Amino acid sequence: MFNIEKLVRQNIRQMKPYSSARDEFKGTATVFIDANENNIGSLAGNNYNRYPDPHQKKLKSRLAKIKGVEPEQIFLGNGSDEAIDLLLRLVCRPGQDALLQLPPTYGMYEVSANLNEVRIDTVQLTADFQIPVEEVLRQLKPETKIVFICSPNNPTGNSINPESIEAILDAFDGLVVVDEAYIDFAHNPSWTTRLQEFPNLVVMQTLSKAWGMAGLRLGMAFASAEIITYLDKIKPPYNINEATQELALAALEKSEELKFMVEEIVQERELLTHALPRLKSVLKVYPSDANFLLVKVTDANGLYNYLLGNGIVVRNRSSLKGCEGCLRISVGTLEENQQLLQSIEEFR
Ligand code: PMP
Numbered sequence: 001m002f003n004i005e006k007l008v009r010q011n012i013r014q015m016k017p018y019s020s021a022r023d024e025f026k027g028t029a030t031v032f033i034d035a036n037e038n039n040i041g042s043l044a045g046n047n048y049n050r051y052p053d054p055h056q057k058k059l060k061s062r063l064a065k066i067k068g069v070e071p072e073q074i075f076l077g078n079g080s081d082e083a084i085d086l087l088l089r090l091v092c093r094p095g096q097d098a099l100l101q102l103p104p105t106y107g108m109y110e111v112s113a114n115l116n117e118v119r120i121d122t123v124q125l126t127a128d129f130q131i132p133v134e135e136v137l138r139q140l141k142p143e144t145k146i147v148f149i150c151s152p153n154n155p156t157g158n159s160i161n162p163e164s165i166e167a168i169l170d171a172f173d174g175l176v177v178v179d180e181a182y183i184d185f186a187h188n189p190s191w192t193t194r195l196q197e198f199p200n201l202v203v204m205q206t207l208s209k210a211w212g213m214a215g216l217r218l219g220m221a222f223a224s225a226e227i228i229t230y231l232d233k234i235k236p237p238y239n240i241n242e243a244t245q246e247l248a249l250a251a252l253e254k255s256e257e258l259k260f261m262v263e264e265i266v267q268e269r270e271l272l273t274h275a276l277p278r279l280k281s282v283l284k285v286y287p288s289d290a291n292f293l294l295v296k297v298t299d300a301n302g303l304y305n306y307l308l309g310n311g312i313v314v315r316n317r318s319s320l321k322g323c324e325g326c327l328r329i330s331v332g333t334l335e336e337n338q339q340l341l342q343s344i345e346e347f348r
Helices: 010-014 057-067 080-091 108-115 133-139 162-171 225-234 242-252 255-278 300-309 334-345
Strands: 074-077 098-101 119-122 144-150 175-179 201-206 219-222 282-285 292-297 326-330
Touching (some): 010 225, 057 074, 057 219, 057 242, 074 080, 074 225, 080 108, 080 144, 080 175, 080 219, 080 225, 108 119, 300 326
Parallel strands (some): 144 175, 175 201
Antiparallel strands (some): 074 219, 282 292
């Protein structure tokens, strides 16, 4: 049975969180000399001399409406990379506990685990990049506190079968984190729609991809209010800066434009999916629900360097187990994609 109190590390359950100046004062006032700010002003303008809202109330209330969840079910991080690290630290004791990951997948689960001295258990995805569920269930140990599932998966681009994720959610009483950084490019619904059913489910999303705000660093985790309260307890107090809060809030009003941008990217992705396999150095383009393609080529290192020589940077994933011979290529603008196709055509 899942029990968040039992899962959270004892030191975190017992500790007192940092209490900021703005937490301790409730009410109205005109003179704020409680936070050692510069009350003369800011060289950056715009009230940036003041600390930002540590609870990001306006942003969460807007996001709650867009995502169809309660504000209490939202954690905001300095990118979803921060959420990955905090989730890991919330439940995994250094030197004792473990996470389970499913490579080839996003690299930060492993980096955060190594940083925090958390054991990494690994079950390789199948040849079609799906989860071998029986094998995963066999690998879940008493020390396993968290399973990271990336869907759509980076760098393979495919979505993970929902039945497999559901089987793990049912069988495992640790946290199951579904990383949906690329969900806006997929057809399948988000797992946020199923948060009520699974108390051990955490869904991560980000404004870095479809929303086009990688530079602002705003990641989201959606889960039960209990899990979110614990994440808020251990986050750095002002982890989302004021500029990010303001700019993200303004951008969230433009969800109509988001739709058009996503449509254009998906359309370009489909064009590349059809055009690339016609080139003689391309062996296979894997189906993608994301804004990138995993492409198997005849000579990955050769083509990678050749493209670099032409001023085009792609991601060489050919040394990754399961991605041998593969490059990962983000969908660019129409012009960039034409340039890419032209360059690959001229290779050798
Ligand atoms: N998850 C996945 C699967 C990603 O590919 C990335 C970014 N490459 C992230 C999380 C991190 O995103 P953010 O910019 O929100 O930290």
